[in-house]
Amino acid sequence: MKHEGDQTASDSGTQPLLLRGDLGHCANRGRTYPREGNMSELVEVRDYKCLRYLRQSLQQFHLLVGSNASGKSTLLDSLLFVRDLSRLDVEAAVHAHRRSVAELVWKGGGDAFEIALEFRLPEEVRSTLADDCYRALRYEVRVRGTEGGIWLEVENLWLLAAPQRRGREREEVAGRSFPREPEVPDTIVIPPAKHAPKGWRKVMSRSKDGRVYVQSERTRWNMGLRPLPGRSGLTVIPEEQERFPAAVWLRRLLTERIQFLMLDSYAMRAPVPPDAPDTYQPTGANLTKLVEGLQKNHRNRFRDRVQHVHTVLEDVEEITVRERPRADALQRYCKGVG
Ligand SMILES: Nc1ncnc2c1ncn2[C@@H]1O[C@H](COP(=O)(O)OP(=O)(O)O)[C@@H](O)[C@H]1O
Numbered sequence: 001m002k003h004e005g006d007q008t009a010s011d012s013g014t015q016p017l018l019l020r021g022d023l024g025h026c027a028n029r030g031r032t033y034p035r036e037g038n039m040s041e042l043v044e045v046r047d048y049k050c051l052r053y054l055r056q057s058l059q060q061f062h063l064l065v066g067s068n069a070s071g072k073s074t075l076l077d078s079l080l081f082v083r084d085l086s087r088l089d090v091e092a093a094v095h096a097h098r099r100s101v102a103e104l105v106w107k108g109g110g111d112a113f114e115i116a117l118e119f120r121l122p123e124e125v126r127s128t129l130a131d132d133c134y135r136a137l138r139y140e141v142r143v144r145g146t147e148g149g150i151w152l153e154v155e156n157l158w159l160l161a162a163p164q165r166r167g168r169e170r171e172e173v174a175g176r177s178f179p180r181e182p183e184v185p186d187t188i189v190i191p192p193a194k195h196a197p198k199g200w201r202k203v204m205s206r207s208k209d210g211r212v213y214v215q216s217e218r219t220r221w222n223m224g225l226r227p228l229p230g231r232s233g234l235t236v237i238p239e240e241q242e243r244f245p246a247a248v249w250l251r252r253l254l255t256e257r258i259q260f261l262m263l264d265s266y267a268m269r270a271p272v273p274p275d276a277p278d279t280y281q282p283t284g285a286n287l288t289k290l291v292e293g294l295q296k297n298h299r300n301r302f303r304d305r306v307q308h309v310h311t312v313l314e315d316v317e318e319i320t321v322r323e324r325p326r327a328d329a330l331q332r333y334c335k336g337v338g
């Protein structure tokens, strides 16, 4: 996943990802919910930076392409903001992105913005829930900031039953909505004390006085908690697989699994030791091992990759992995790459 241009997120200087579709007008690009088996997300944003309103589903591999200042980085930044909320105070999360909430609000025209993310639950988590109708988790927040401070005005975590297409999306799928301007909803979050839509089950919510209410995903067990000032409800949901398998999975996803591809050319030149991890490392340090795995187990995909590299580096006709014998260990390197 790669992206060009400036970075305003807390991971400034990193190389994030992708946009499919032009966000040129920061318009709503509502999509149908990702298909089953595809652990994709839906990003919904209101009044965040240059995004007046956006509703965009993300596929497992998703390229963001758009002209400068069309909102690519902002979309990524909204994911990072939620990631930051899962481990920082809301004030620190805001300050990791801008100096104030006002600077984060669309055109500085208000004192609140909203972000909602939906995550498809993996099968192993779904199967542990009491009711197998739940397929996704939706986390939503409204952040408000005034001279009096910065706080989470709304915060909810929902289990969602099978996704229902909203009316507008149904039309878009049928291709009838173009070129209608997107409608901006009044809000994308469910305020405290409002009824949940049909098929939504509350896992966590925050009351006006800052108390957080959690309800087990498997039983009717529930309790009220009072987080430290500024802490999100996400940070205080008990780390219990029994009661909160989905919420615990989500918190781990947010805190540990949002990664940025940041190739380290120095590390990539070094030989890869045999005990290097088999899984993708964002520095590219174990690229040789991944190439070898692809070559051995996925011949066709490997050939496609070589051809792809060939399109930009015409001299490269083949990529090979060699094991280099050494007295103490077997080291590997990638000819022409490592
Ligand atoms: N609070 C805000 N309100 C409106 N526009 C904003 C706000 N903050 C930043 N922007 C604008 O958003 C644009 C940056 O969008 P960005 O997501 O970085 O685009 P891209 O990554 O597609 O080049 C800039 O034009 C910037 O001025």
Ligand SMILES: [Mg+2]
Pocket: 003, 004, 005, 006, 007, 069, 072, 073, 074
């Ligand atoms: Mg950018």
